[in-house]
Amino acid sequence: MFDYPIFEMPFIGHRLLFAFDAILHVFISHGAAVGGSIILALTQWLAIKNNDHKLDALSYKILFTFFILATAVGALTGIGIWIHINIINPAAIGALLRVFFWKWFIEWIVFNAEMILLLWLFLIWKKHPLGTQGKKKVFNLVLSYAVASWLTMAIITAILGFMMTPGNWLKSYFPAEPDYMAALFNPSWIPSLGFRTFWSIAWAAAMAMLLTWFFTKKDLELRQKAMRLFGTVLLVCIPFFVLFGAWYYAQFPQAAKDLFWMGAITRRLAAHPEYATYLIVALSSMVLIGAVSLYTKPKHAPVFLAVMMLIGSMGLIGEFERVREFVRKPYIIYDYMYANGVRVADVPYLNKTGYLKHAAFVPPEFREVNEQNKLVAGKYLYQMQCRYCHTTNGINSVKARTAGLSEEAIYIRIGSLNSPATPFMPPFTGTDAERKALAAYLASLATHDKPALAYQKQLDEVKK
Amino acid sequence: MTDFRIIPGDIPLPLPTMGLEFMEPFFHGLLIVAWVVHILFINVLLGASLASVYFNSKGHKEKNPIYDRVAYLLTTPVTISENMGALWGVAPLLLVSILLTPLFYSSSIMISPHWLHIIYGNVVAFLLSYLYKYTWHTLEHRKTLHIFIGTVGVALFYTLPWAFMANVQLAMTPSTWTYTTHFWDALLRADTFFRLVHFYLATFAVTGVFMLVYGMYKRKSDNAEDREAGVVLTRTGKTWFIIPTVLNFFVGPLVLFSFPDYGIEAFFENGYFWGILLTVALALFSLYLLLKDFFNDDLPAKRVWTVVAVMVVAILSMASLRHGMRMGLVKPVLDASHAKTERFQRESLAAFEEAKNTPATPVATQANVHAGQSLAEKHGCLACHNADIKVVGPAYKDVAAKAYTADQIVELVKTPKPENWPGYMPMPPMPQVPAEDVKQIAEWINGLK
Numbered sequence: 022m023f024d025y026p027i028f029e030m031p032f033i034g035h036r037l038l039f040a041f042d043a044i045l046h047v048f049i050s051h052g053a054a055v056g057g058s059i060i061l062a063l064t065q066w067l068a069i070k071n072n073d074h075k076l077d078a079l080s081y082k083i084l085f086t087f088f089i090l091a092t093a094v095g096a097l098t099g100i101g102i103w104i105h106i107n108i109i110n111p112a113a114i115g116a117l118l119r120v121f122f123w124k125w126f127i128e129w130i131v132f133n134a135e136m137i138l139l140l141w142l143f144l145i146w147k148k149h150p151l152g153t154q155g156k157k158k159v160f161n162l163v164l165s166y167a168v169a170s171w172l173t174m175a176i177i178t179a180i181l182g183f184m185m186t187p188g189n190w191l192k193s194y195f196p197a198e199p200d201y202m203a204a205l206f207n208p209s210w211i212p213s214l215g216f217r218t219f220w221s222i223a224w225a226a227a228m229a230m231l232l233t234w235f236f237t238k239k240d241l242e243l244r245q246k247a248m249r250l251f252g253t254v255l256l257v258c259i260p261f262f263v264l265f266g267a268w269y270y271a272q273f274p275q276a277a278k279d280l281f282w283m284g285a286i287t288r289r290l291a292a293h294p295e296y297a298t299y300l301i302v303a304l305s306s307m308v309l310i311g312a313v314s315l316y317t318k319p320k321h322a323p324v325f326l327a328v329m330m331l332i333g334s335m336g337l338i339g340e341f342e343r344v345r346e347f348v349r350k351p352y353i354i355y356d357y358m359y360a361n362g363v364r365v366a367d368v369p370y371l372n373k374t375g376y377l378k379h380a381a382f383v384p385p386e387f388r389e390v391n392e393q394n395k396l397v398a399g400k401y402l403y404q405m406q407c408r409y410c411h412t413t414n415g416i417n418s419v420k421a422r423t424a425g426l427s428e429e430a431i432y433i434r435i436g437s438l439n440s441p442a443t444p445f446m447p448p449f450t451g452t453d454a455e456r457k458a459l460a461a462y463l464a465s466l467a468t469h470d471k472p473a474l475a476y477q478k479q480l481d482e483v484k485k
Numbered sequence: 486m487t488d489f490r491i492i493p494g495d496i497p498l499p500l501p502t503m504g505l506e507f508m509e510p511f512f513h514g515l516l517i518v519a520w521v522v523h524i525l526f527i528n529v530l531l532g533a534s535l536a537s538v539y540f541n542s543k544g545h546k547e548k549n550p551i552y553d554r555v556a557y558l559l560t561t562p563v564t565i566s567e568n569m570g571a572l573w574g575v576a577p578l579l580l581v582s583i584l585l586t587p588l589f590y591s592s593s594i595m596i597s598p599h600w601l602h603i604i605y606g607n608v609v610a611f612l613l614s615y616l617y618k619y620t621w622h623t624l625e626h627r628k629t630l631h632i633f634i635g636t637v638g639v640a641l642f643y644t645l646p647w648a649f650m651a652n653v654q655l656a657m658t659p660s661t662w663t664y665t666t667h668f669w670d671a672l673l674r675a676d677t678f679f680r681l682v683h684f685y686l687a688t689f690a691v692t693g694v695f696m697l698v699y700g701m702y703k704r705k706s707d708n709a710e711d712r713e714a715g716v717v718l719t720r721t722g723k724t725w726f727i728i729p730t731v732l733n734f735f736v737g738p739l740v741l742f743s744f745p746d747y748g749i750e751a752f753f754e755n756g757y758f759w760g761i762l763l764t765v766a767l768a769l770f771s772l773y774l775l776l777k778d779f780f781n782d783d784l785p786a787k788r789v790w791t792v793v794a795v796m797v798v799a800i801l802s803m804a805s806l807r808h809g810m811r812m813g814l815v816k817p818v819l820d821a822s823h824a825k826t827e828r829f830q831r832e833s834l835a836a837f838e839e840a841k842n843t844p845a846t847p848v849a850t851q852a853n854v855h856a857g858q859s860l861a862e863k864h865g866c867l868a869c870h871n872a873d874i875k876v877v878g879p880a881y882k883d884v885a886a887k888a889y890t891a892d893q894i895v896e897l898v899k900t901p902k903p904e905n906w907p908g909y910m911p912m913p914p915m916p917q918v919p920a921e922d923v924k925q926i927a928e929w930i931n932g933l934k
Binding site: 024025026027028030042089092093094096097098100101103104105107108111112114115116118119120122123125126129132133136137140144194195196197198199201279288364366367369370371373374379381382383384424425426427429430433434437438440441442443444 | 491492493494496497498499500501503561564565568569571572574575576578579582583586587590591593594595597598600601603604605607608611612615664666829830831832833834835836837839840863864865866867868869871874875876877908909910913915917
């Protein structure tokens with residue numbers, strides 16, 4: 022049942038629109054908030070223990086940067102993920118909210134604690150310099166902030182884990198009755214949480230190393246001390262997230278594992294899985310070379326190495342999120358809902374009665390396909406089932422995918438979308454007449470200027 | 486009864502009430518409270534950020550450091566309320582998303598991509614507000630630039646309610662939906678316009694009350710400059726509360742009567758107008774309390790806290806009556822939506838059962854079918870190839886005409902040679918298909934004429 026108005030993102034498509042916000046959020050929430058708070062707690066603890074005023078001053082500068090990033094960009098893009106998916110795939114987020122409402126509610130309370138602690142410690146930091154009694158309070162605030170940040174991630178990770186490995190969460194389909202505990206304790210929650218926790222700390226350490234380079238231009242002794250500290254944290258975290266990563270990967274459904282290499286690069290290069298290996302090795306080397314040289318020669322290493330390490334880390338993080346999103350296809354909630362918002366169990370009914378028939382936001386004159394309206398009806402079908410991943414003529418465009426194909430060829434192709442040739446695609450849902458209408462619309466796109474005219478003519482005629 | 490052209494369906498999963506009867510009313514109560522907290526923070530954000538820029542330029546123009554101090558002091562509530570405001574917007578969003586799913590999701594999509602302004606516009610405004618705050622001393626001698634940064638940030642913050650108001654107003658009035666309604670339709674409507682005016686005026690009034698409290702504390706400060714700033718805050722607070730509140734007595738009725746008739750009827754029938762009377766009475770009382778001591782810069786704490794308490798009750802009363810109005814407006818559609826969703830689920834269940842009991846007969850199980858054909862279907866070859874006509878790839882008849890041996894075909898499936906078929910889309914390699922199966926498929930292909 023498609024019951025929402027249609028929002029189409031021209032040219033860049035929904036995936037890129039969403040990815041822009043989501044990846045920004047991941048960089049900042051994992052780095053400046055979750056990992057960053059742990060790094061700050063560690064630095065504060067050392068500064069207090071050794072009465073190290075310089076380290077304390079440096080940690081305030083890092084805190085300042087993290088504060089701006091976390092509050093102005095991290096928190097808002099986090100809400101943004103929700104707002105984006107709300108307009109891109111309302112059926113999916115609607116289902117997730119019903120199943121995870123209370124976890125989300127608890128997450129919101131923890132998020133409150135996180136924000137209040139951050140604001141509080143940031144606004145009182147300078148009132149309690151090192152050596153005063155109040156400094157201990159600041160440290161306690163940093164520590165509580167770290168715990169709260171981690172908890173928010175722990176809860177959200179459960180939801181992400183659920184989307185790929187929902188486990189036995191559905192007691193019955195009609196009426197749908199979720200098993201809330203099973204959904205929460207889904208198989209990939211704990212391993213993915215461990216994986217994210219350790220790379221967050223490593224990533225935050227990498228960010229702190231770059232910041233340290235800028236903040237210690239005039240104090241190379243401090244630079245050496247800070248680089249050694251953050252470098253140790255980074256290098257120690259690597260084996261942990263690799264191990265958790267392997268455990269996490271083991272939880273993937275087999276079909277998702279099969280898509281791994283295709284997700285790691287683009288489909289166009291699927292014939293060359295070795296390219297993905299080169300890419301990952303190159304990115305990892307950028308991180309390792311940067312980290313090791315900053316660690317061993319902190320006074321001499323140029324800023325270029327820190328920047329390279331950061332770019333490598335961002336590449337790896339982006340790559341991981343991309344693979345995670347890709348291998349879940351053709352589902353958005355595994356085995357329950359396809360990437361285009363169609364519930365798996367509703368497919369037989371929609372195939373029998375028609376997809377357009379149930380679309381509340383399609384004008385009634387287009388809900389039944391006939392010769393007069395089939396281009397317009399086809400466009401509605403495209404918008405409701407394809408535009409989740411495709412655009413008409415931008416990124417991953419259907420126009421390029423169907424170039425040179427006859428209407429009949431497109432019609433045949435649409436009938437076997439979810440086949441071993443393209444296992445990541447959801448099946449077309451709808452009647453045979455609807456399939457023909459979609460084929461007619463897609464075929465009309467290929468013939469340059471005319472489709473707009475033919476389409477407009479039909480639209481005008483039906484409206485009369 | 487109003488006709489509703491569009492009845493959206495609901496999410497076919499139960500409300501997370503944990504089986505408790507009181508949970509749904511509790512959700513509504515929570516929604517009212519969380520929404521009020523959110524709006525109050527946003528009011529202070531908008532009011533205080535504007536006041537800060539105003540006093541900054543006033544101090545610069547009149548060469549008066551007290552005004553500059555007032556402006557600087559106001560940046561702290563801006564930082565706190567922008568963060569807390571965003572945070573407390575999440576709870577209402579969460580609750581609206583489960584209670585009013587069909588309405589709120591639909592309106593959000595109708596006003597997209599403009600709805601995304603609340604993210605990207607917000608991020609930029611946030612960054613500008615930090616830039617404004619943390620360059621205060623650096624840009625001390627470049628005040629024009631500093632005030633400019635502040636002004637752009639404030640202007641951006643003031644555009645965010647457009648997206649919110651258009652969305653809420655559209656979600657509340659499903660009787661106005663058409664198949665092509667979009668953002669500007671919703672924003673440029675009388676009801677949205679009056680609500681925005683009402684909201685902006687209330688923003689100044691709430692900030693006025695906030696300034697009374699903030700000024701009271703600053704008047705007690707150890708720092709002489711802060712004490713003088715406290716007096717300025719108290720004076721401004723009074724004016725900012727009194728004038729907008731009086732104006733809103735006139736704008737309020739315009740808002741009420743710009744709603745669709747059936748909503749207004751439900752509103753009066755359910756007795757929500759008592760809420761209006763209570764709110765107005767409390768606001769009048771607050772006005773009286775402040776006007777009585779209008780020229781007293783040393784407003785006593787008791788007076789300030791009384792005004793705060795009276796206005797909190799007034800605001801809660803207003804929020805409840807608004808919620809009543811909202812529910813009156815959406816109830817008919819919500820009921821119809823639930824009924825529609827239930828019907829869909831019932832019929833879908835029937836089709837689901839039927840499909841389960843009569844498994845589709847794929848080519849593979851039909852008689853007289855070459856094993857190679859079944860395998861071609863199983864491995865997805867038929868997604869792109871057809872025996873007789875060109876689909877994405879060439880027709881198998883045309884492949885047969887090339888008379889490849891079975892071994893050649895095995896090799897070509899593993900490493901396709903696009904140069905053999907100019908004009909076709911290159912085939913992805915399919916190394917996962919076992920060679921034994923490809924041989925049978927090859928046999929079938931070569932048998933085609």
